[in-house]
Amino acid sequence: MEAAKKSAGEHAASWVQYLGMTVAMLGGATWPAPKWSIVAVGILILCAGILWARRARASTTAQSAEGAREKPLDYARQRVTEALERTRALRATAESAELTAIAAGAEAIVRECVEAVAKAQEAIAAAHGFNAYAEIMTPFAAGERWLNRAWSAASDGHRGEATHSLDRAIEHIERATRAG
Amino acid sequence: MSSETPEAPYREITFAGVALGVVVGVVMTVSFTYAGLKLGFTVPASMVSAMLGWGVLRGLLKKGSIVENNINQTVAAAINVSSAGVIFTVPVLYLFQAERARGAASVAASAQRAGQSIEQYVASHPELQSIDPKFLWAMAGASVAGALLGVLFIIPSRKQMIELERLVFPTGVATATILKASASGARRARMLMWGIVSSVLFATFVGLPGVVKGLPWPAIEDFSISERLHLPAWFAITIAVSGGLTSIGGGYITGRAGLVLMVGAVIGHWIVTPAVVTQGWLPDRAWLDVVARAGSDVDAARTVLSAHGEHCRAANTCAELVAVGQQLASGAHGHAPRETANTVLGAWAYRNVTRPLGVGMLLGGSIASVILTAPVLLAAIKSVRRARAQSGSKKGDGPEELDPKLMYTGVATGFVILVFAAWMGVRAVGTDSIGVGSILLASAIATAWMWLANIIVSITTGKTDNSPLSGMALITILLILTALGRSEAGVMVAMVMAVAVCVATGQGSDMMQDLKTGHLVGALPRRQQLTQLVVAWVGPLVSLVTLFILAKKFVLGNDPLTAPQAQAIKAAIELLAPAPDASVAQQALAEATRLRYAVGAAVGLTLTLGVGGGLGVVLGLSMYLPMSVTLTYFIGCVITVLTEKRFGKEWVEERGVPLAAGWLVGEGLAQVVLVGVDLARVAAGGR
Numbered sequence: 001m002e003a004a005k006k007s008a009g010e011h012a013a014s015w016v017q018y019l020g021m022t023v024a025m026l027g028g029a030t031w032p033a034p035k036w037s038i039v040a041v042g043i044l045i046l047c048a049g050i051l052w053a054r055r056a057r058a059s060t061t062a063q064s065a066e067g068a069r070e071k072p073l074d075y076a077r078q079r080v081t082e083a084l085e086r087t088r089a090l091r092a093t094a095e096s097a098e099l100t101a102i103a104a105g106a107e108a109i110v111r112e113c114v115e116a117v118a119k120a121q122e123a124i125a126a127a128h129g130f131n132a133y134a135e136i137m138t139p140f141a142a143g144e145r146w147l148n149r150a151w152s153a154a155s156d157g158h159r160g161e162a163t164h165s166l167d168r169a170i171e172h173i174e175r176a177t178r179a180g
Numbered sequence: 181m182s183s184e185t186p187e188a189p190y191r192e193i194t195f196a197g198v199a200l201g202v203v204v205g206v207v208m209t210v211s212f213t214y215a216g217l218k219l220g221f222t223v224p225a226s227m228v229s230a231m232l233g234w235g236v237l238r239g240l241l242k243k244g245s246i247v248e249n250n251i252n253q254t255v256a257a258a259i260n261v262s263s264a265g266v267i268f269t270v271p272v273l274y275l276f277q278a279e280r281a282r283g284a285a286s287v288a289a290s291a292q293r294a295g296q297s298i299e300q301y302v303a304s305h306p307e308l309q310s311i312d313p314k315f316l317w318a319m320a321g322a323s324v325a326g327a328l329l330g331v332l333f334i335i336p337s338r339k340q341m342i343e344l345e346r347l348v349f350p351t352g353v354a355t356a357t358i359l360k361a362s363a364s365g366a367r368r369a370r371m372l373m374w375g376i377v378s379s380v381l382f383a384t385f386v387g388l389p390g391v392v393k394g395l396p397w398p399a400i401e402d403f404s405i406s407e408r409l410h411l412p413a414w415f416a417i418t419i420a421v422s423g424g425l426t427s428i429g430g431g432y433i434t435g436r437a438g439l440v441l442m443v444g445a446v447i448g449h450w451i452v453t454p455a456v457v458t459q460g461w462l463p464d465r466a467w468l469d470v471v472a473r474a475g476s477d478v479d480a481a482r483t484v485l486s487a488h489g490e491h492c493r494a495a496n497t498c499a500e501l502v503a504v505g506q507q508l509a510s511g512a513h514g515h516a517p518r519e520t521a522n523t524v525l526g527a528w529a530y531r532n533v534t535r536p537l538g539v540g541m542l543l544g545g546s547i548a549s550v551i552l553t554a555p556v557l558l559a560a561i562k563s564v565r566r567a568r569a570q571s572g573s574k575k576g577d578g579p580e581e582l583d584p585k586l587m588y589t590g591v592a593t594g595f596v597i598l599v600f601a602a603w604m605g606v607r608a609v610g611t612d613s614i615g616v617g618s619i620l621l622a623s624a625i626a627t628a629w630m631w632l633a634n635i636i637v638s639i640t641t642g643k644t645d646n647s648p649l650s651g652m653a654l655i656t657i658l659l660i661l662t663a664l665g666r667s668e669a670g671v672m673v674a675m676v677m678a679v680a681v682c683v684a685t686g687q688g689s690d691m692m693q694d695l696k697t698g699h700l701v702g703a704l705p706r707r708q709q710l711t712q713l714v715v716a717w718v719g720p721l722v723s724l725v726t727l728f729i730l731a732k733k734f735v736l737g738n739d740p741l742t743a744p745q746a747q748a749i750k751a752a753i754e755l756l757a758p759a760p761d762a763s764v765a766q767q768a769l770a771e772a773t774r775l776r777y778a779v780g781a782a783v784g785l786t787l788t789l790g791v792g793g794g795l796g797v798v799l800g801l802s803m804y805l806p807m808s809v810t811l812t813y814f815i816g817c818v819i820t821v822l823t824e825k826r827f828g829k830e831w832v833e834e835r836g837v838p839l840a841a842g843w844l845v846g847e848g849l850a851q852v853v854l855v856g857v858d859l860a861r862v863a864a865g866g867r
Contacts, residue, residue, distance in 0.1 A: 017787065021783055021799065022452075025448075025451075025452050026451070026452060026455055027779070028537055028783075029533045029537065030461045031461040031772065032463075032772055033775060034775050043782060043786055047790065053790075053791065118346050121346070131555065137343065137344055141339075141699075144699075148699065151360075151701075151702065152247055152360070152701050153245075158190050
């Protein structure tokens, strides 16, 4: 899932915000003192743009929610579960597998699972609030760091540290599956 | 990729890694204290030290690991980063001292005896700018306090900025690319090397004329498209040449997310600045008359300038306009008269209108970001405590983050050192106009602001790789002088706090860059945080000693050590806090600047509270930065979008990002080489 795509309404609202910012800045640039009335008009236009963007976003969210209200969060949970299964599988073979295979496996989990959840940040936050995203991502990102360490250790030829790092990654990703 | 090794402990914090980082950090600090005083900017040590790390740890010692080399680069960068904070601020004291010398009757008499102007006499006598060692002790205390507080204040934001918001930190990514290069596959390593080689060659070619005189090609800072299109100079369409590959590389690594930076640049440089000039929102509209006449009737323009120049001089203001007026009047200008005047008007509008609006927006946007992220930040701090309780119970890894008790103790220690430094500074001035209560108040204001400024700079660095350090120093000076008033002791306390804030924000953003690198290679955050904390105080002291030695030989503010950033801060002190006997024009300009901060802050606050995502911070930064930096950076972002569309995401990750990382590294390496050449030339007696 890509980051939440902006609708045409949201794009138009962004331009209204930039217009408001421009007007306010021009009001602030006059000599010798800012023209406060122009600044105020600019901020009003900016606020109008913000409100329009929120309505447009709410409308987009409502439309998508008609189909599946829990979709972004479900998607994130699926990726976390997938990451857990793949990390466990990697750990199960880590004692005897080629070190290059351990590094490649860890890198693939980060790229295909962790980054996928990170990219869904806006969608999750829009549908469920940033805290919902943070609850999942905090332990998941810690797991990601241990996967990165497994990559480094495997690349350095240190099997013991690589397997230990996979163990720690599993602990954190398990916490992520229980979050949210 | 390395072959399997026997199961010795995995190397991370080692004597070799730390020692190498200290050596590289100290050498780069000495070099870049000199270079920064000459050029006005420094180069981060992280990428250069990561490359050297591979050569020494793995090449010579045959036992380096990726995370060990990460500690090496963390140490080197922690030491070197403080040089920027020191050279942007401390030379201001020398500049003020030299100014005092220029006004002294004894100096005037000596200059007359020597048959020199006062300016020439002061410029050739470094002893006239010497300052009481007590001032340096005060600055040393301020910089150590700043280093300590800067690291500690930013640690709780690690989870928020790196793990949740996933800010890009292009330099951090580039450093991680180097650390991982030996094991990332031949293609990525090859692209990285191509990037480094092409960037070193390009940056050396561009920078060499600034160091070695008499070369057949000129030094080129920027390429002005405006000039080619015969547009007025205040409509800036400029691409950075010196440092250009760094900006393009940074933009490429940031990708699509960086495109929005151009919006602020368009508003600032293509709408606000031209409006100020064309609508005559200037202290004196007579300048427009000059510009209007300069194109068709140069003699008439010179007449106006001549009369107007005298007016400016009498009012002790618009000094740069006077300078250009004199150039125009004498015909000693490189461009057509109209363009010369346009250039000055555009620069005035950018410096006094667009930039303050941008700084205000940065400020307002950051306050809003803190408000919006406060709940998540608090949750992150709680999770640090939880993680501490949960982890470390087995397998000896220890907690992920630094012990909160150690952090609280460190913050208290830093605050006490800051108060002591300010007290030393006031004592050095020799007046009792500021008491302990005022010093405590100033320290409390500066510490609170330091925390916010640290977040501002870390966000801007994370999103764009640019850090508005001097802007943060200016706001510090404004805050302290507003609280204490403009007395000699007040300026001294403001300088102490500015040094502390500048060093702190540099340390904080560097810590975040290093933690980003660490995240990508799987380093343990606590080990990096502890290492940075242990060595952070070294850099400011090395930089201060270097500055002290250089000031024995060179008069700061004069060729070759023009100290451009410090000159700008000195000018800002005079602008923002004019002396009670300052002219009406100066006081009006100061008041206008403060109001522009307020307008910018209101817009930044509204935009960020309403839209979120740090939008106010990013747009404020792009109004603050010169167009050449933003436009070049934007080109890098556009190239990412185009290459991703044409060749796909994998191509970008496999080839584009390593190449861009190489460009970032190469510029840094080239600067080290150029500074080395320059230092050798100066040591051999050249100036």
